[in-house]
Every structure is written in C-alpha cells, then in structure tokens.
Amino acid sequence: MDLDALAGCLSSSACLVTQTTSGLIIGMLLFLVAVGLTLIFGVLKIVNFSHGAFYMFGAYFAMTAYQLTGSFALAMFAGAAGTAVLGLIFERVFMSRVYGADVLMQLLVCYAFVLIFDDVVRLIWGPEFKSMGMPAAFQVMPLFIAGGVVPPYYLLLIGVALVAAIVLGIGLSRSRIGKVIRAAAHNPGMVSALGINTGLIYGGVFALGGMLAGLAGALAAPVRSLTPGMGFSVLIESFIVTVIGGMGSIVGALVGALLLGLIRSFGSLGFPLFTEGLMYLFMVIVLVSKPTGLFGKEAA
Amino acid sequence: MTRTRTPGISRRSSLALMGAGAISVAAPWVARAQAKTIKIGMPTILSGRVAQLGTSSRNAVMLEVDKVNAAGGLAGRQIEMVIRDSKGQPQEAARVARELVNTDGCEWLIDGEASSGSFAVHEVARDLGVLCVHTCSEASSLTADPKQHIPNAFRCVRQGIHDSIVGGSYAAAIAKTKGLKKWATCSPDYAYGRDTTGEFTLYLKRFAPDVELISESWPKLFQPDYTEVVTKILQAKPQALYSCLWGGDLTSYIDQANIYAMFGQMEVFAVNMADYTALTVVKNLPKGIHSGNRYIKTFPATPENAAWGDAYKAKYNEYPTNWSWQNATAVMFLAEAAKKANSTDGKKIAEVLAGLTIKCPFGADGTVTMRGDDHTLVGYAIGWGTTIPQEPYVPEVKAGDWKTIFELEAEWKKSKGYT
Numbered sequence: 072m073d074l075d076a077l078a079g080c081l082s083s084s085a086c087l088v089t090q091t092t093s094g095l096i097i098g099m100l101l102f103l104v105a106v107g108l109t110l111i112f113g114v115l116k117i118v119n120f121s122h123g124a125f126y127m128f129g130a131y132f133a134m135t136a137y138q139l140t141g142s143f144a145l146a147m148f149a150g151a152a153g154t155a156v157l158g159l160i161f162e163r164v165f166m167s168r169v170y171g172a173d174v175l176m177q178l179l180v181c182y183a184f185v186l187i188f189d190d191v192v193r194l195i196w197g198p199e200f201k202s203m204g205m206p207a208a209f210q211v212m213p214l215f216i217a218g219g220v221v222p223p224y225y226l227l228l229i230g231v232a233l234v235a236a237i238v239l240g241i242g243l244s245r246s247r248i249g250k251v252i253r254a255a256a257h258n259p260g261m262v263s264a265l266g267i268n269t270g271l272i273y274g275g276v277f278a279l280g281g282m283l284a285g286l287a288g289a290l291a292a293p294v295r296s297l298t299p300g301m302g303f304s305v306l307i308e309s310f311i312v313t314v315i316g317g318m319g320s321i322v323g324a325l326v327g328a329l330l331l332g333l334i335r336s337f338g339s340l341g342f343p344l345f346t347e348g349l350m351y352l353f354m355v356i357v358l359v360s361k362p363t364g365l366f367g368k369e370a371a
Numbered sequence: 372m373t374r375t376r377t378p379g380i381s382r383r384s385s386l387a388l389m390g391a392g393a394i395s396v397a398a399p400w401v402a403r404a405q406a407k408t409i410k411i412g413m414p415t416i417l418s419g420r421v422a423q424l425g426t427s428s429r430n431a432v433m434l435e436v437d438k439v440n441a442a443g444g445l446a447g448r449q450i451e452m453v454i455r456d457s458k459g460q461p462q463e464a465a466r467v468a469r470e471l472v473n474t475d476g477c478e479w480l481i482d483g484e485a486s487s488g489s490f491a492v493h494e495v496a497r498d499l500g501v502l503c504v505h506t507c508s509e510a511s512s513l514t515a516d517p518k519q520h521i522p523n524a525f526r527c528v529r530q531g532i533h534d535s536i537v538g539g540s541y542a543a544a545i546a547k548t549k550g551l552k553k554w555a556t557c558s559p560d561y562a563y564g565r566d567t568t569g570e571f572t573l574y575l576k577r578f579a580p581d582v583e584l585i586s587e588s589w590p591k592l593f594q595p596d597y598t599e600v601v602t603k604i605l606q607a608k609p610q611a612l613y614s615c616l617w618g619g620d621l622t623s624y625i626d627q628a629n630i631y632a633m634f635g636q637m638e639v640f641a642v643n644m645a646d647y648t649a650l651t652v653v654k655n656l657p658k659g660i661h662s663g664n665r666y667i668k669t670f671p672a673t674p675e676n677a678a679w680g681d682a683y684k685a686k687y688n689e690y691p692t693n694w695s696w697q698n699a700t701a702v703m704f705l706a707e708a709a710k711k712a713n714s715t716d717g718k719k720i721a722e723v724l725a726g727l728t729i730k731c732p733f734g735a736d737g738t739v740t741m742r743g744d745d746h747t748l749v750g751y752a753i754g755w756g757t758t759i760p761q762e763p764y765v766p767e768v769k770a771g772d773w774k775t776i777f778e779l780e781a782e783w784k785k786s787k788g789y790t
C-alpha cells in the first residue's frame with residue numbers, strides 16, 4: 072500500500088490528468104465490450120459467454136484489413152462490420168436453437184464456441200502473437216494537458232466509444248427500432264403477435280453486440296498484441312462491469328466500466344499489489360449493498 | 372515311468388511369462404531397450420499462449436534429429452521422436468511424460484516444458500529413473516537446489532541466475548556512465564518475474580551501490596492493457612526501467628508505452644527483447660532498448676551460429692527462438708554422449724553427459740559444457756546489447772564473462788544454502 076503516492080497524485084494536476092485519462096481509456100474500451108454483453112442479456116436473456124471471441128475477431132479483422140489496405144478507417148470498419156455479420160450468423164444458426172433451453176445448455180454452447188473460435192483464429196492467423204502496429208498518423212508526440220500526458224490515439228479511442236454510447240443510448244430510447252427492441256425485451260410474445268419478426272430483432276441485437284465488441288477489438292489492435300484466446304481476459308472484466316452496473320443496463324455498463332477504469336488507474340498508484348483485488352472488492356461491495364447492480368432493475 | 376506333459380503352457384513357463392510381463396509393465400523401457408529405433412519422448416507446449424515456443428522447440432529438435440539419423444543414428448539406432456502437447460499444464464506434462472515412457476516405450480525424455488511443467492516432469496524422471504534432459508526451464512533452483520538433484524536428469528537451458536549476473540553487471544556499467552540512479556521495475560507477477568527481477572536488482576546494486584529502486588509494477592501474466600502501469604512509471608520519473616515481460620506481453624507493453632513517448636524519457640532494460648518472436652512482431656520498435664541475448668543469429672558472431680539460424684529459417688520459414696537453440700543443443704549433447712558411450716543405455720549416457728564438453732554453435736567459445744556437479748549447461752553465449760528496429764536487431768552484444776558468472780553463482784548458491 073502506498074497512500075503517499077496516491078495522495079501526491081491527487082494533489083498534482085499533471086498526475087490527475089494522466090491517471091484520469093488512463094482510467095477513461097481502460098474504461099471506454101471495456102464499456103464497448105460490456106455494453107454488447109449487457110444488451111444481449113437484456114433482450115435475449117442469454118449470458119453470452121462467447122462474447123470475448125467477437126473482441127478477438129474484431130482485432131484480427133482490423134489487422135488484416137490494415138495490412139491489405141493500409142487504411143486505418145477501413146481497418147476499423149472491417150473490425151466492426153465483420154463481427155456484426157459473424158454475430159448475425161452465430162445467432163441465427165446456433166444460438167437461436169437454444170433460446171428455450173436450460174441455462175447450462177446455453178453456457179455449454181457458448182463455451183464450445185469459445186474453443187472453436189480460438190482454434191479458427193489459430194488455423195487462419197497462426198498460434199503466434201501478432202501486432203497491428205500504430206498507424207503513422209498517430210505516431211506523434213503525446214499532448215501535454217495541464218502537465219499531464221495524453222496520447223492523441225487514446226483521445227480518438229475515447230471519442231469513438233463516447234459516440235457509440237450516445238448513439239446507442241438515444242437510438243434505443245428514441246428511435247422506433249429502439250422501442251421495438253425494448254418491447255421485445257419485455258414481452259416478445261406480444262411483439263411477435265403485432266406482426267414484428269422477433270427472430271430478426273434477436274439477430275440484429277446479437278449483431279449489434281458483436282459489432283460493438285469487434286469495434287473495441289479493432290480500436291485495441293494497434294496497442295495490444297493479438298493472440299488466439301485474447302478475448303477471455305476482456306470477457307472476465309466485462310462480466311465484472313455488467314455485474315457492477317446491473318445486467319441489462321446500458322447506463323450501468325458505462326458507469327461500471329468507467330469506475331473500473333479509474334479503480335485500476337488510481338489503484339495502481341495507491342495499492343500496487345492489490346489493484347486486481349480492488350476491482351473484485353468493489354464488485355463484492357456493490358453486490359452486497361445492491362444485488363441487482365448499480366442500475367439494475369429489481370425482478371418484477 | 373515317464374511323466375507326460377499336459378498340453379499348453381507349463382506352470383513354470385506361466386510363472387516366467389507372468390514375471391516378464393510384470394517387469395515390462397513396471398519398467399517397459401528395459402523390455403524395449405533392444406528395439407531397432409530408439410524412441411525419445413517429448414512433452415512440450417503446442418497449444419495456448421506459449422504454443423509458438425513449444426513449436427519452435429519441436430522444430431529445433433527435429434532439425435537436429437534428422438541430422439543425427441542421416442549420420443547413422445545413436446549408436447546405430449535411428450531416433451524416433453514422440454512429441455506430445457502438455458497445453459502448458461504441469462499435471463498434464465507429468466501425465467504425458469509418464470505415458471510416453473510406460474505406454475509408448477520411450478527410452479529417454481526431452482522435457483520441453485516451461486518451469487512449472489519441468490518440475491513435474493522432473494518428478495516423473497525421478498520416479499521412473501529414465502534419462503531426462505530439461506530444455507526450457509530457466510528457474511535456477513531446478514538444478515542449483517541439491518534436493519532436486521537426480522543422476523538421470525540434466526538441464527540444457529540458460530539459467531536465470533546467469534542472466535541476472537550478466538544483466539546486473541551490464542546495467543550497472545551503464546548506470547555509472549550515464550548517472551542512472553533512480554530505477555523502476557515492471558515485470559509479470561509470477562515466480563519467474565519476481566525471481567528474475569529480484570536477482571537482477573540484487574546484482575545491479577552490487578555493481579552500482581548508489582542505485583535506488585523508486586517504483587515497482589507487477590502486472591499479471593497475459594494482461595491485455597498496461598496503460599495504468601505505463602502512467603504510473605511516468606509519474607515516478609525514473610531514469611531507467613528494468614522489465615522481464617516477454618512475448619506478447621512485452622510487445623503490448625512496448626506499443627502502449629510508445630504512444631506515451633516513454634522510451635525517450637528513460638533508459639529501458641528488457642531482458643527478453645532480443646528474441647525474434649518479439650523483435651519481428653513489434654512494428655515500431657524503439658531504438659536503444661537494452662536487452663539480453665535470447666537467440667539471435669549474430670551472437671555469437673560465428674559462421675556456425677549464422678548457418679544454424681539460416682538453416683532453421685530455410686526449413687520453417689521463421690527465425691528460431693531461445694527455446695530452439697536450447698533444444699538443438701540437447702540433441703547435440705545426447706548424440707555426442709551416445710557416440711562416446713557407444714550405447715543408448717540411459718545410465719551409461721548419464722555418466723558420459725556429466726561433465727561433457729561439446730562443440731556447439733551457441734557456445735561462448737564455440738563449446739558448451741554440461742557441468743558435472745549440478746548437471747546444468749554452462750559456457751553458452753550470454754550477453755547484452757541495444758536494439759535497432761531492423762536486422763540484425765542487436766548489432767553489438769557485450770559478452771558476459773563466465774569467470775565472474777561462476778564466482779558470483781557460487782556465492783549465490785552459498786547464500787541460498789545450496790552448497
């Protein structure tokens with residue numbers, strides 16, 4: 072425990088800026104993965120244990136597109152669009168068959184696909200780790216804001232994630248499609264009786280969730296090494312986020328992810344040997360005081 | 372009156388057969404010792420995050436085995452390698468090793484496991500008495516600790532303590548020249564990371580006593596994001612940083628530290644940087660990272676080493692790893708021992724191996740030795756240098772001095788109660 076370092080940081084604007092942006096970066100990437108997870112659970116009532124694989128595929132799709140075209144924008148598009156298509160196929164062909172099934176069966180199917188997807192990546196891209204490399208446009212000196220260090224690439228990353236959060240929030244609450252999705256989450260039978268194709272909605276939600284995880288993977292690809300199985304560690308943290316924020320709540324995912332990011336960022340200064348433990352401790356405190364999570368709704 | 376024999380197998384024969392059966396179940400390598408080919412079992416990591424290293428171990432073994440077989444085999448017997456995946460799990464490594472000997476009839480073992488698995492395979496070798504050469508575990512205690520010593524096991528691997536002594540003295544010399552007094556460390560939070568970092572700082576301070584350690588970071592193994600670690604180090608403002616992160620973790624760390632322009636703000640000493648697995652993957656490798664040699668074909672700068680690196684690349688279309696040269700050296704040792712013993716008997720080979728010196732492309736002076744008293748490899752090329760972003764990646768390597776290594780290693784063993 073090094074509380075002096077933590078206190079010193081909190082009283083220094085340079086340290087505050089650096090550590091806060093560091094927390095935001097970790098949090099926003101986590102949010103993109105976790106929000107897909109929570110969305111799928113909210114509508115389909117499925118805990119998608121294979122969600123980390125979409126993050127992994129997003130990174131690999133982006134790297135391949137970047138190697139082929141040299142365009143960072145196309146790489147991001149490939150990561151997001153590729154995983155959206157993959158999500159749609161995965162839901163229509165496999166997951167749709169286990170909707171009414173036992174939770175254990177759903178988990179088994181998801182876990183089977185975690186292993187299958189990892190092997191698919193191994194077959195296509197090889198077992199060794201890979202690196203996409205930072206696009207030349209972002210190979211610049213970091214910005215110095217109030218003495219704190221902020222890399223321009225991370226500003227882009229935070230911006231993209233924020234836009235995704237706003238579009239998702241407004242889209243779900245204001246647009247017609249958003250209302251239909253929310254209605255399907257509450258009462259799929261009634262939505263179906265009104266002549267709306269619920270299968271299409273489920274497929275669309277899975278594709279959207281996959282796309283967001285894929286986008287997170289694509290955004291992370293320039294700064295994280297790519298290996299088969301890379302989605303697993305992100306998945307665990309995403310589960311912590313959704314548990315803290317409340318399963319099914321998008322606002323909860325955002326708040327949970329940001330809190331987790333800040334805990335990691337400032338915790339590494341004050342509690343260097345207990346940073347991981349702090350995350351779990353926080354989760355336990357939330358669960359004990361509010362078992363449905365910070366923004367989770369009580370079961371009716 | 373003559374006794375008539377009942378048809379079938381007599382009681383005496385039955386007993387003899389049962390006895391032979393019991394022996395072959397209990398010690399199958401004895402029963403199969405006279406087979407024409409000699410089977411050598413090899414548990415290694417062929418799946419998961421470290422699969423690349425296991426694959427490179429298999430490749431190197433096969434490269435050398437093909438040469439031995441082409442030259443007539445081991446004491447006239449062709450080698451048949453039986454290589455199995457342990458998935459990097461110690462219990463699986465032990466199970467596979469046992470199965471290779473008891474079911475597949477392997478007479479020797481080449482243990483291509485990382486440290487945790489190696490200790491498990493070591494116990495199998497102790498139990499079965501089979502000849503075993505460890506080829507990947509760098510944990511010093513595997514051979515330094517007398518409790519681990521068994522006559523039939525050898526370690527053909529670089530050792531953590533050797534690397535720390537050479538790294539500490541190299542870093543101390545630079546610290547004195549450049550006035551680097553404030554140091555930080557960032558290493559993976561498991562046995563290898565903790566031990567290696569502790570030993571490095573021990574020798575750094577020994578050679579440069581005014582060095583002060585002002586920050587430590589212990590990210591967990593295979594952590595995807597190091598942002599908070601990078602910013603923490605930036606806040607501490609050290610003049611130099613030591614890290615024993617490796618593989619994909621090291622490349623992630625470099626990519627993430629790069630965008631904070633960290634490498635311009637301090638001298639970085641990353642012992643595992645100079646390995647082709649990392650050097651060829653990092654797209655924006657900063658110039659001037661100090662690293663220990665893992666495997667590079669330019670150190671030792673001999674035609675033999677360069678030719679071996681090129682031959683490996685020609686066959687497998689990628690450069691060898693640190694695990695590759697160690698596995699290749701193990702096969703070279705076994706081949707030379709079989710030649711000297713003119714036998715493939717495990718006990719005879721073990722007797723010859725202890726203290727054996729062979730010609731080797733990876734030797735500091737063109738030879739390497741399997742030290743007799745603790746059955747571990749010494750005399751291999753060991754050194755540190757700075758990286759550049761293109762081949763040869765580490766243009767100049769300052770070689771470590773084996774006389775100093777031996778002196779300090781003996782002192783270290785004494786301090787640990789090993790001697």
